[in-house]
Amino acid sequence: MVKVCHGTPDRFHFGSAAAAAAAVAAGTVLVPGAGAKIAVLLQVACSGVRMVYTHAPEEVFYPARDRLVESFTRWARIRGREVDPFVVEALVEHRWADGDGLLCRWSPADLAEALLDWFPRAVSVTASERTLVLPTVAVFVDYLFTEDLADALCAGREELHAALSAMTGEFDAAMADEYGAQRLRDKALTLMVVNKTGTDLTSPLSIAGFHANRKAQRFTYGPADLAAIARGADLPVTGGTISATYPANSITLLVLPARRH
Known part of the structure; x- marks a missing residue:
């Protein structure tokens, strides 16, 4: 009708x-x-399931989110597909709170923004949990299309799957956060790298506008010694890039002293 x-x-x-x-x-x-x-x-006409929450109040969205995640989890379990319900809970909440609330409409750009930008900044996961993030989103895509919850303007299933596959390495790297500032007393550049995953991450860190070849002092706080901050070996800075391995669940401070004239 x-x-x-x-x-x-x-x-x-x-x-x-x-x-x-x-x-x-x-x-x-x-x-x-x-x-x-x-x-x-x-x-959504075919199922009667509401998938649009633009400007919806909290008392409307949160119960609906819980019902959607429960339905998705049950759907995945019946089909023998392993998922982490929390991933979908976080994904759709971000789309409601920070986006347009269109849970039925996804594009590769939407997934990249959520998983490569917002997720690393807002969500902490263990190593085992991290391995389920992208596969869970892939199953959620299948759920939307199988249950006719994706609307006519949603990108195609295969396009979304391809986008998720392409971002695997970038997602792992994005889970290491970097924060930078200049220290007032000596003008040194300080960089803080937070590895929130349960595995060591090796990644180059590029500093825009910094081209000198120097040494960076390294200080690490992590599970290896929770009673102290460890002073590690200096790291070479070549062409503004530092390559290092950041221990699991650690905070690393890199200090680049100001050039002395």
């Missing part, structure tokens, strides 16, 4: 709350039309 009502592509209006509730319960397909006062978010 098609209910003709008035609104933008993601918000529509009915003459009464009862009419709106009845349309939602029936999984009505909504198209722009004439009239009325009460706005409700567009529902």
Whole structure:
């Protein structure tokens, strides 16, 4: 059934709350039309599952998120696919809180922003948990398409899978965070690298605008000695790039002394 009502592509209006509730319960397909006062978010017609939460309040979103994650987890379990429900919980919450709330519409750019930018800054995982992040998102993509929850403007299933496969190495590297500042008292450049994963990470660190070849002092705090900060061997800086291995679950401070004239 098609209910003709008035609104933008993601918000529509009915003459009464009862009419709106009845349309939602029936999984009505909504198209722009004439009239009325009460706005409700567009529902996915084939399943009746709400997947659009643009500007939805917390009391609406969080219960719905929990239901969606529970449904996804059950779907994956029935099919024998290993997933981490927390990954989808974090992914869809980020899309609601920091994005457009369109849980039915994903592009490779959406996945890259969430997994390569926001996830490393906002989520801490162990080594075993990290290995399940991208596979869980891949299963979530399958869930959306199999259950007809992806809308017409969502990128294709294979395109999203290809994007996830392509970002595997970059995702691991992104889980190491870097913070930089100049120390006032001696003008030294300080860089802090936080490895939040449960495995050692080896990665080059490039410093924009820094081309001198010098030595960087290294200080590490980690599980090897929780009672002290260890002074490691200096690291060579070549063409503004430092190559080092950062221990699992550690914080490393790199100090590049200012050039003396």
